[in-house]
Amino acid sequence: MSMLTPSGMGGKYRVTGNAYPRMRPPRRRGKFIAVLIAAVVVLGLFGWGALQLYHVFRGDDGSTKASSAPQDRPSCAPAPTPAHTGKPVPLPQPAQVTIGVYNATTRGGLAKSTADQLASRGFKVAKFGNAPDPYDGKVTAAALVVAGPAGEAAAREAGTMVSGSQVKIDPHRKGSTVDVMIGNAFGKLATPAEAAQNRITAQNPPPAKPVCTTPGTDKGTGTSDKGTAKAAKKS
Incomplete structure (x- = not known):
């Protein structure tokens, strides 16, 4: 038996040639x-x-x-306001102001009673009723007066009738019509003496605050004639 014959083969098999047999399993490359x-x-x-x-x-x-996130963020731009010339901003007479009166509170009858009082003071009341959804129940001041750039002076004049009112200029709103949203802090209209004092302040408005708008939001007040069934609930 050759020395190259593996043990146990009993000499039955012989290894020939000049290479040794592989005695371990192949490497698993996989x-x-x-x-x-x-x-x-x-x-x-x-x-x-x-x-x-x-x-x-x-x-x-x-x-x-x-x-893309900045597209969903509110964009703010300075509110239109008359240039500060050092002189008081002229305000129109009540007869030159067309307004809509809307009740943003839960108290009934405010829109009609306030509209009647403003009409008696010379304002042209075009509509009255419940405030639209964007303002209904959300006005904490005595009143929020909403107008477009063309109606800013008219809005300031209407605001003199309610002490503690705020003026909002919507840059997307057209025309000079003014909407008066009666808020939760409303008690009654200003007296003639109080209105005269409020007019002095309104003629010298502070610097405009930024008006912020969010893409997809309502660009107008969305008001409509509230002398309908909905207005009958609380106006």
């Missing part, structure tokens, strides 16, 4: 490749997680939402 791929995937996940943490600490989400 398993090695699978482990390598898994390692690469794990490293990639760790890298992705680290990138997300980086964006979180920066204050953004690292996606296209960061670039």
Whole structure:
């Protein structure tokens, strides 16, 4: 029996040639490749997680939402206001002001009674009734006077009739008609002496505050004739 004959073969088989036989199983390269791929995937996940943490600490989400988010934020622009010339801003006479009176409170009858009093003071009352949804129950001041840029002077004149009222200029609103939204703090109209004092303040308005609008929101007050069934509830 040759020295190259493996033990246990009893000399039945002989190994010939000049190469030794392979006595161990072949290496499994497929398993090695699978482990390598898994390692690469794990490293990639760790890298992705680290990138997300980086964006979180920066204050953004690292996606296209960061670039589109500003489109959903309110955009603010200075409210239109007469230029400050050092002289009082002239206000129109009540007969030159067309208004709508709307009740934004839960108290009944305020729109009609207030509209009647304003009409007796010379204002042209075109409509009255319940406040539209954007203002109903949301006016905390005595009144909120809403107008477009063309109706700013008229809005300030109407605001003199309610002490503690606020004026809002909607840059998207057309025309010079004014809407008076009666708020929760409303008690009664100003006396003639109080209205005269309020007019002095209204003729010297403070610097305009920014008017903020959000994309998709209502660009107008959405008021309509409230002398209907809805107005009968509380106006």
